[in-house]
Amino acid sequence: MKSKTSCFSKTIFRKNITHFWPIWCLFLLFYLFIMPFSEFIGYLGEKAGYDTGKTLAEKMAESILIPETIQIVFNPVILLIFSLIAAGAVFSYLYTSRASYTMHAFPVTRTSLFITNYVSGLLFLWGPMLLGGLLGILVAAGCGYSYIEILFKGVLCAMGISLFFYSFNVFIGILVGQLIAMPVFSLILNFLFVGSKYILTQLFSCFAYGISGEYQNGVLDVLSPLYYISSHIRVNIQYSGGWSKAVCTGMTGAKMVAGYALAAVVFLVLAFVLYQRRHLETAGNLIAFSWITPLFRWGVGACFASLGAMTAGSIMFSSNSGTKRFVMILMAGIVVGVLFFFAAEMVLQKSFRVFAKKRFRECGLFALALAFVLILLKMDVLGIEGKVPEAGKVKEAYIQSGDFAGGEDTEMIEKIIALHENILSHKALYQNIESPWEDGYGINLKYYMKDGSVLTRYYVVAQDESARSDENSPVSVARAYMREGETYKKNVLGLNYKDNKYLYGNINFPEKVAKDDYGNPITSSTSREFTAEQSEKICEAFMKDVDAGNFKNQWYSGEAEKYDKLVFENTISFSYTNSKGYEEYSDRFYSGRNYAYVMDSGNAYIQFNTECENIIQALIDMEMIKSPDELITRWDMEQTPLPEE
Numbered sequence: 064m065k066s067k068t069s070c071f072s073k074t075i076f077r078k079n080i081t082h083f084w085p086i087w088c089l090f091l092l093f094y095l096f097i098m099p100f101s102e103f104i105g106y107l108g109e110k111a112g113y114d115t116g117k118t119l120a121e122k123m124a125e126s127i128l129i130p131e132t133i134q135i136v137f138n139p140v141i142l143l144i145f146s147l148i149a150a151g152a153v154f155s156y157l158y159t160s161r162a163s164y165t166m167h168a169f170p171v172t173r174t175s176l177f178i179t180n181y182v183s184g185l186l187f188l189w190g191p192m193l194l195g196g197l198l199g200i201l202v203a204a205g206c207g208y209s210y211i212e213i214l215f216k217g218v219l220c221a222m223g224i225s226l227f228f229y230s231f232n233v234f235i236g237i238l239v240g241q242l243i244a245m246p247v248f249s250l251i252l253n254f255l256f257v258g259s260k261y262i263l264t265q266l267f268s269c270f271a272y273g274i275s276g277e278y279q280n281g282v283l284d285v286l287s288p289l290y291y292i293s294s295h296i297r298v299n300i301q302y303s304g305g306w307s308k309a310v311c312t313g314m315t316g317a318k319m320v321a322g323y324a325l326a327a328v329v330f331l332v333l334a335f336v337l338y339q340r341r342h343l344e345t346a347g348n349l350i351a352f353s354w355i356t357p358l359f360r361w362g363v364g365a366c367f368a369s370l371g372a373m374t375a376g377s378i379m380f381s382s383n384s385g386t387k388r389f390v391m392i393l394m395a396g397i398v399v400g401v402l403f404f405f406a407a408e409m410v411l412q413k414s415f416r417v418f419a420k421k422r423f424r425e426c427g428l429f430a431l432a433l434a435f436v437l438i439l440l441k442m443d444v445l446g447i448e449g450k451v452p453e454a455g456k457v458k459e460a461y462i463q464s465g466d467f468a469g470g471e472d473t474e475m476i477e478k479i480i481a482l483h484e485n486i487l488s489h490k491a492l493y494q495n496i497e498s499p500w501e502d503g504y505g506i507n508l509k510y511y512m513k514d515g516s517v518l519t520r521y522y523v524v525a526q527d528e529s530a531r532s533d534e535n536s537p538v539s540v541a542r543a544y545m546r547e548g549e550t551y552k553k554n555v556l557g558l559n560y561k562d563n564k565y566l567y568g569n570i571n572f573p574e575k576v577a578k579d580d581y582g583n584p585i586t587s588s589t590s591r592e593f594t595a596e597q598s599e600k601i602c603e604a605f606m607k608d609v610d611a612g613n614f615k616n617q618w619y620s621g622e623a624e625k626y627d628k629l630v631f632e633n634t635i636s637f638s639y640t641n642s643k644g645y646e647e648y649s650d651r652f653y654s655g656r657n658y659a660y661v662m663d664s665g666n667a668y669i670q671f672n673t674e675c676e677n678i679i680q681a682l683i684d685m686e687m688i689k690s691p692d693e694l695i696t697r698w699d700m701e702q703t704p705l706p707e708e
Contacts, residue, residue, distance in 0.1 A: 072171050072179045079183035083152045087187040090145060094195025097135055098214070099202040102128065106206040123207035130210055130298040130311040133217030136196075137224055139292040142188075143253070146228035147246050149184040150236050158242045163346045177338045181233060181331070188225045192218060210311050213298060223320040224292060230327035231288065234334040237341060238355065240348035256286035262369040267440055269376025270389045271448045272494040273486070275507070275521030282515060288323065295319050349411055356411055361429055364404035368433055371399025389441050396437060397430050404429055451483050452510050452518055459651065463507040466554045467648030468544040478544060483508055486522045486537045493524050504530075504538045509652055546618045548609050556602065556667045558651070559643040565598035566664075568637035570687060573695070578705050591687050598637050604681035605635075605669055613674045627697040635669040635678070 080087075105128045110119055117125075135141070156162040166176065196218035203211050235252065236245045261278045268276035284291045296316025300309050337352070345351040350359060375395035376388060404426050408417040443449060460479040461469030469475055486493070486506070504526035510518040524530070524537040533539060544550065552560055569590040576587040593601060608614060617630055645665035671678050673696065682688045695703075 070172075070175050070178050071182070072175050075169075075171065075176070075179045076183055079153055079180065083183075083187070086148055086152055087191060090187060091191035091194065094136070094191045095198065097132060098195045098199030101132060102199060102202045102206060102208065106202075106208075120207050124209045125308075126208055127210075127300060127309040127311060129203060129208050129214050130300055130314075132199075133213055133314075134298055136192075136217050137221040137296060139224060139228075139289055139296070142221060142225045143228045143232075143249070143289055145188055146225055146232050147249060149187040150229055150232040151242055151245055152187075153180040153184040154233065154236045155242060157236065157341075157351075158240060158346055160344070160346045163343045167343060173339055174335075177335055181334075184233070185226070185229055188229060189222055192221055192225070213311060213314055216314055216317065217298070220296065220314075220317060220320045223324040224296075227288065227323040227327040227330075230330040230334065234330040234337070237334045237337045238351055240345045240351040244349055253289040254287050257284055257290045258287070259366070259369075260284075262366070262373060263440075266369055266373045266376060266392070267447065269373065269392060270441060271443065272490050273448060273520040273522045275519055277519050277521070279517040279519055281517070285322075292316070292319070292323065357425070359411065360404055360407045360425070363407035364400045364429055365433065367403035368396040368400025372396030372437070389437075393434060393437050397433060400433050401426055401430055449487060450518070451480060451487065452512065454480055456513055457510050458513045459511040461507075461509045461648065461652045462541060462544055463509070463648075463652055464505055464541055464545065466545040466551075467652055468547070468550045469509075469648070470651070475544075479508060479510075482506075482537060482540050482544070483520070485535075485540060486524060489524065489537065493522070504541075506537065506541050507652075542618070546614075551609055551614065552606060554648060555605070555669060557641065557665055558646045558648065559641050562641050562643050563602070563639040563667075564641065565595050565602065565637055565639045567595060568593035568598040568601065568635065570633055570635045570682065572693070573632050573700065575700075575703055575705055584705055593637070593685075593687075597685050598639075600685065601635060601669075601678065601681055602637065602667075604677040605671070605675075607677040608671070608675040611677070613676065614672070616674060617670075617672045624698070627701065629674070630670060630672045630697055631694050632697050632700045633671075633694050635671065637667045637669075638664065639667065640664045 105126065106123065109122045109126065112122070156166040167173070169176075171179075196214065199218075200211055200214055203214060231252075232245060232249050235248050239245055239248055257278070260281075264274065264278060265276045268274040280294070284294075296314075296319065298314050299312045301312050341351055350356055372392045372395050375391045378391075405417055405422070408422060409415055439445075454473070454477050457476050457480070459469065459471050460476040461467060462479055462482065469479060504524050506522045506524060508520045508522070512518065522537070524541075526538045530536040530538050534543075545554070556563060569592045571588045571590045573586050573588045575584045577585045617626070640663055642663070644663055647665075669678070673691070679688075679691050679694070683690070688694065
């Protein structure tokens with residue numbers, strides 16, 4: 064007779080602890096190695112290390128080992144794997160008919176079975192984590208490590224992440240009828256949203272003008288837990304003095320972990336409800352609930368249809384007929400989608416005999432829905448292709464095409480939006496350029512919106528002689544934005560160039576010294592060094608030349624020969640420090656990558672030309688050269704004969 068009162072079975076709990084001891088022991092060894100053991104080894108290494116003039120206590124206080132260790136402790140991939148092992152172990156009886164009927168024949172209710180097994184698996188994760196964390200804190204305190212509070216927070220975050228992944232995987236485990244299906248479906252569902260978004264973006268870019276295919280993070284990425292957690296939780300480490308000194312500035316992602324911990328409760332409740340309704344005879348089936356099977360067929364069909372359509376779009380990319388590309392995309396999507404629709408049914412039925420009238424009708428409906436969605440995308444009913452953001456909703460805007468321009472300045476944001484509108488007004492002319500890599504000019508636009516979203520576009524516009532000579536054409540406007548004096552200075556010297564403190568620099572003098580086995584010249588280079596003061600003067604001269612327009616012909620020279628006769632092969636480079644941090648336009652443009660490190664030093668390189676009179680005069684005044692004749696243009700370098708052997 065089954066118990067009607069207890070919600071927890073001590074017998075089953077003891078059986079789980081003793082039967083699955085290798086699992087929780089493995090977890091325990093992992094956390095003991097990662098925290099207390101590695102900390103003690105680090106302590107011994109510092110104790111026996113080189114004499115740096117600092118006491119052992121000072122070296123331990125400066126150690127960054129704890130923050131680096133925590134990034135392993137809350138690593139989402141590791142926690143997902145551990146949670147899969149724990150969930151698969153304690154609910155493994157659900158996947159064979161004999162074990163399922165035997166377990167449910169015991170005098171315990173389903174409620175007791177579920178709660179006991181759920182708690183057992185969770186303790187497999189939390190027990191070793193807590194013990195390893197506690198010993199890690201004690202060892203860290205005894206050895207004199209800093210950032211012990213980061214260790215405590217990191218363990219709590221790891222517990223929250225593991226709670227979510229464990230509850231999520233238990234939920235999946237109740238839905239499926241095979242043990243191997245649990246990790247497969249877990250991986251799919253963890254990337255389902257971002258994967259679908261990426262595929263649709265790539266597909267849309269095959270026939271939509273300006274859609275780059277680059278994946279952009281969004282608020283709804285939270286629906287792909289492993290991806291979202293991995294990109295939003297980290298320990299922030301700031302380096303200074305090159306890489307010689309590291310400081311932990313805190314940890315990000317704690318609020319996000321709390322949100323996922325609340326979501327774990329939802330998955331726990333859903334798993335409990337489904338467990339009560341799961342039929343024992345479904346053990347061994349791929350999916351344990353019949354109402355999910357249509358979703359599986361349509362999901363598999365749609366996923367592979369998108370991949371097939373995307374492949375067709377890539378093959379037809381060189382075609383300058385947008386209509387022809389779309390027809391091929393539509394046909395490939397429907398054919399591949401139908402094939403995998405029936406392939407999914409074969410997997411569900413474990414048979415090739417799936418071609419019934421009922422399934423053909425469903426497949427026909429699936430094909431019509433797929434075609435309808437693709438046609439809507441082509442018609443741009445959602446306004447994605449023609450979307451231009453409102454200036455008031457943009458936080459930062461950037462343009463990139465070789466060099467960069469942009470920022471938070473309202474005037475610059477409005478200029479970039481005007482360029483965006485200018486490009487779209489020429490859409491009919493530009494979207495079918497026959498040779499985009501030869502006749503086109505690529506322009507990247509990127510907007511960071513105030514609501515946290517990102518909008519990116521990539522356009523290929525005409526750059527023929529008529530376009531270059533028209534100051535209002537997109538190619539001329541884009542180049543003008545990137546070559547404005549202040550913008551060019553930031554591209555060369557960094558965004559915070561006004562706070563640069565120059566350390567040293569040099570100018571190189573190349574010459575041909577020999578030729579290789581194929582007759583090509585081998586070039587050697589000597590350099591003359593600048594002091595910090597001289598570097599400062601050269602930079603001042605550079606900025607005067609920018610303001611005087613002496614780089615204009617270098618920027619806009621359309622002929623290779625004219626450019627080579629103008630620009631020197633000699634280059635000037637500097638090293639500097641900056642109290643506000645080393646930052647370039649590219650750091651802002653790609654800031655969605657969540658950089659964790661900040662440097663306080665950087666390098667700058669100046670390519671100058673025969674019209675840069677201020678730089679040339681500064682080099683003469685500092686006796687780096689006696690006359691401009693010591694400098695060599697690219698053209699002269701090319702014409703210089705090889706030395707006789």
